[in-house]
Amino acid sequence: MILAVETSCDDTCAAVVTDAGELRSNVVSSQGVHARFGGVVPEIASRHHLELVNAVIDDALDRAGATLDDVERVAVTQGPGLVGALLVGVATAKALAAARRLPLVPVDHLHGHVAANFLAPDPFEPPFTCLIASGGHTMLTRVHDHAGYELLGQTLDDAAGEAFDKGARLLGLGYPGGPALSKLATTGDRAAFDFPTAARVGGLDFSFAGLKTALLYKVRELGEEETARRAADLAASYEHAIVTALITRIERALDGDGDPRLAIGGGVAANRLLRERAANLGVPVHIPPPELCTDNAAMIASAARYVDAVAFPGYLDVDAYAHAL
Ligand code: KG4
Ligand code: ZN
Secondary structure (H helix, E strand, O other): EEEEEOHHHHHEEEEEEEEOOEEEEEEEEEEOOOOOOOOOOHHHHHHHHHHHHHHHHHHHHHHHOOOOHHHOEEEEEEEOOOHHHHHHHHHHHHHHHOOOOOOEEEEEEEHHHHHHOOOOOOOOOOEEEEEOOOOOOOEEEEEEEOOHHHHEEEEEEOOOHHHHHHHHHHHHOOOOOOOHHHHHOHHHHHHHHOOOOOOOOOOOEEEEEHHHHHHHHHHHHHHHHHHHHHHHHHHHHHHHHHHHHHHHHHHHHHOOOOOOEEEOOOOHHHHHHHHHHHOOOOEEEOOOOOOHHOOOOOOHHHOOOOOOOOOOOOOOOOOOOOOOO
């Protein structure tokens, strides 16, 4: 059994997964203290991880009906993410592993999002194209095998989830406002406003900063009252622009692929319009269940099955990294 720990952002996560990719437990403790600041405060996230991590690991073991005696490898997210938050997980995992002389598996967070697709009972096998879109990252990858991924494109500025959240804030929908914006959009007209989708910009990279600015200018131009009156149309047009930007690049990546198949992960995978438009691409689409799309430790354990473990004491100097390698 693999015990995995994930603390890259504001969720404290631990999971127990078997070598066959069966989930024995998957515990996520969301900190919920960041909403009042309108975003994740790194220092507060680190402190909360410190308070929560041991209880979350105990809970994951309990729910799996396991003890540390059953654990053969300890996996942990090494990066990318908030470095102070990551360090709490890395130090905890090292200590757990070292006390029992167990091997440690340092895992890349984004490989984890990809590897969520490999978990039982419905594993999606490579090769496939994979979009990971969350509040922290937006990238398009080609997954040739279980051990990693090839980066095809990524955001040059804001992440897709961040674009949803910033748009939601401009429309007064709170934080994180992606789901609220998407809900409001269902009652609006997506053709009401013409927001930039960067569809004519070639390549497989994403850019959402211009879109956010376009909404900001539109909201200023309309004024408070008119913005409130037309909020649903604004939300629908804005969501349409984000999803079109994502789908356009997915189509490009799939084009020319002999056996086109698509997986989607990250919090934005919950988006109704994205799911609808992906389903209409005419290729097999795999989206893990929501709790495996948002940050979790089961996906880290899943990736760890395909990453070389480091034997004791070789991992004692393993360090967290903030940015993608
Ligand atoms: O993966 P996640 O839970 O956390 C990280 O950012 O790592 O993703 C959360 C992001 C937020 O930006 C949230 O607004 C967005 O995913 N999100 C959505 C929806 N559900 C979550 N965005 C659009 N539509 C949704 N239904
Ligand atoms: Zn993530």
